[in-house]
Amino acid sequence: MTLKLPDTGAEVLADGRRMVPSAARNAEPILRALQGLGLRGRLLEIASGSGLHAAHMAGPLGLLWQPTEVEPANFASILAWSATVEAAIEPPLLLDATEPGWAARLGVWDAILLVNLLHLIPERAAATLLAELGAALAPGGTACLYGPFLREGLATSPGDAAFDASLRAQDPAIGYKDLAWVTGQLGKAGLSCDILPMPANNLLLVVRHSHAPARV
DSSP states (O other): OOOOOHHHHHHHHESSSSOOOHHHHHHHHHHHHTEEEEEEOOEEEEEOTTTTHHHHHHHTOOOEEEEEEEEGGGGGHHHHTTSSSSSOOOOOOOOOTTTTTTHHHOOOOOEEEEESSSGGHHHHHHHHHHHHHHHEEEEEEEEEEEEEETTTBSSSSSSHHHHHHHHHOOTTSSSSSSSHHHHHHHTTTTTTEEEOOOOGGGGEEEEEESSSSSOO
């Protein structure tokens, strides 16, 4: 099923870049948050989408950036965005992060970034993704999960409630995940997280191995 989302039908420029409004809005706030975390080394971006985030963040963060996508149709936009900046951005890899075993295939990463995906996949798929994070994250590494979440089963604004209802109307298996459920799944994977408030009622979960000292 193809979901109807606020960015559905995003403009495609002549050079192949998709101009996704939500990514353009949240790229700078996410970058500012990541700059305060002391990230270094190799970053795996799960569900890179248009590639706008890689182009906006890889250079300023000084990371070797590995985009991934489950949809090969997005590769052209990722490559087009990468070509607009001088940054260490690798060609995109095909990855379905909701399938068990992907962490063993890709190895460990110093940093992992996931933006606006958990609410678009079923709970079982989200549980698999979160379980794999523990194996994919290097000792001392940091994973950052950005997006909207329910708190104690409730949306935090009328707009979030309407969007969540729209998603569930299209597919009852998807929709906003409760923050406590997500942190519980991370705990099962040996991970703990700090929670940073972000614009538009979103959160950034800063995830590390439970034995690692917090740096936020």
